[in-house]
Amino acid sequence: MKFKAAGLVLGLALFLAVLFIPTPASFMTAAAQALGTPPPATTISAAQLAGSMQAVLAVLALMVVWWLTEAVPLPATALLPAVLLPLLKVTGLQGHAVYEFSPKNALQNYANPVIYLFLGGFLIAGAMQKWKLDRRFTLWFLTRGNVAGRAGSILFGMMAVTALLSMWISNTAAAALMLPLGIGVLSLVDAQPGNSRFGTALMLGIAWAASIGGVGTIIGTPPNGIALGVLNATFAHDPSYQRITFLDWMKFGVPLVLLLLPIAWAVLMRLHPPEIGRLPGGKARLQAERVALGPLSRGEKGTIAIFALAVILWVTNPFWPALLPDAALQRIAWVDEYLIGLVCGTLLFFIPVSLREGRFLLDWSDTRFVDWGTLILFGGGIALSDAMFKTGLAAWIATSFVALLGTPSTIVLTFAVVCFIAMLTEVTSNTAVTTMMVPVVVSIALRTGANPVTVAVATAISASMAFMLPVATPPNALVFGTGYVRLRDMVRSGLVLDALGCVVTMFIIFVVASRLLGVLSL
Structure with a gap:
């Protein structure tokens, strides 16, 4: 209970801190690049676009903390983009056209096919x-x-x-x-x-x-x-x-x-x-x-x-x-x-x-x-992703990643994503992990020249490789509650299958799906 309360306070504190700090110069640079030189005849300036990036980053920070700590129910957190994006007057670009996250535009993500x-x-x-x-x-x-x-x-x-x-x-x-x-x-x-x-x-x-x-x-x-x-x-x-x-x-x-x-x-x-x-x-x-x-x-x-x-x-x-x-x-x-x-x-x-x-x-x-909460999670994740891409925040994150770690190939990037997601999903909801990470890895893939579809699919698959801890998935918690499984047995066995699962995921994606079937591209 104290952990959730701490998560509630930390999320709000991060949200306010990110929202009200001076806009970083890197945001202004990214916004100017997104608008082009000379900028098109739009009704949005680089300062406004950078401010929208900052607002979306604040929403992202709040949602990540609340999802990781489950300070409030996951679906309730997923409703935040529908509320905060219009209230913060977030505006982005769709092509060269201005795209305002009005209530109508924000909510249409919750009706994704x-x-x-x-x-x-x-x-x-x-x-x-x-x-x-x-x-x-x-x-x-x-x-x-x-x-x-x-x-x-x-x-x-x-x-x-x-x-x-x-x-x-x-x-x-x-x-x-x-x-x-x-x-x-x-x-x-x-x-x-x-x-x-x-x-x-x-x-x-x-x-x-x-x-x-x-x-x-x-x-x-x-x-x-x-x-x-x-x-x-x-x-x-x-x-x-x-x-x-x-x-x-x-x-x-x-x-x-x-x-x-x-x-x-x-x-x-x-x-x-x-x-x-x-x-x-x-x-x-x-x-x-x-x-x-x-x-x-x-x-x-x-x-x-x-x-x-x-x-x-x-x-x-x-x-x-x-x-x-x-x-x-x-x-x-x-x-x-x-x-x-x-x-x-x-x-x-x-x-x-x-x-x-x-x-x-x-x-x-x-x-x-019907798992109505999961359906809301879908909408919240897609709305957050939409805002990250249209404001340029996703591109900024990808640029920062490339500046730190270079430009890995599709195989190297996918392997890193698979291993990281498999570890992260052991301690938080696989649905929340996928919602948080897919927009980021897609943007990194686009920036590094890797195939975004392949990396996104790898993210989704590896989110299901959670075999080690009772908190990782509801099925793990159910069987742990029977008393037949001791924690050390679940951790020891799950660690082995986690590692094997990462190897199998890479084999399926790069051998079966890419080379044999041609469903995914390298």
Whole structure:
């Protein structure tokens, strides 16, 4: 509590200090360079632009401190750009035109299409949770073959299911769903909290798999969407910018999951070898739970149909120009993955399960499954990034970085970013880390000649490499709370996987995504 109070005071003090100090000469120089020589016929002077840079830096300092200390809830901090940018009369440049951060202009960042892609994903995931479809799938998978026969195989099976679920529902929801099943398995072998290597491995496996699986799709975890939102907003007027589609992300996200998940399993089996071989009655218990669910309900069938429709449309969307006739293509030319997610999520409210009872696949009360705070975080991050780029603050930060450290190549810069973000995300929210860092690394990449898209994607992926501390992610905190995982075990095992995760991230980005698939550029 004292830490949060200190963060509250420190954030406000930094905000006021940065806001009211004399404008640095480097800001005036950067503003003059942004306006050009001679300056265009605009209604903004170098002094005004430098003042706006200073105001945005003050807002950035306040938000960073409050995000790192969680002095106030993260989504509440994310609302600050909508309030402070208009109040401080922040003004920037869009091309050579003056851009004022009026309430309308500041708030439009909170309606970025990426936010509605995640809203659609949250609604689909909510329907899966409402109708227990996620639990049915989990039990079905774990009762296949000999998955539930041996300790090692059930560990891998639980991790695989958690990762697969986490690609489509939130990491926290996936871990929360799997946790009771994992504890039930441990009860079969009388594994005691704090005294079972199998218990430690199984709990850590669930938490790790939830984080790893989130990398697989754009909607798997918020950092993915934040990175894309910042990129799309930053390069909205750049004709050479090629937007990463849902399928593009899966081309490197899924291989990363397929590679890192077995590595995580091997680390657990090596550091925490199960003290048991076979699980007595493990498969029978899981089968009994599956039978108790009964046949597929109408709600489950409808949810499966909408989920399948969304996935098919997301995956095939890039191929529509080659598959559809020109007449049909012209009618749906404006349909992209963002609209697909929103349409499929909205349909859930209109497909009836029982007209007599007035029940639908989703009712408005079911929107409790939607992580509204994360959606606000998206908007706040994009608004802050927009202000940093349009005022020239991001360019100033990048210039300062280059003056100190030179101009590293894309590979060197990406490796430094991956390692730094992986460490930083251990002690603060991965969503907040991505929101703070993506605008900075994109600007540094532009200044050094590195590929900004590659560096931004690396930032998002490495934000999910948080395996070492309970505070790093909600899944880590959940499994730590069971008592089966001691802190030293989580730190020791997580440190190993953090290092391996950084190596795998670099391999996926520079070998798979860049050289083999051509999704990202060096």
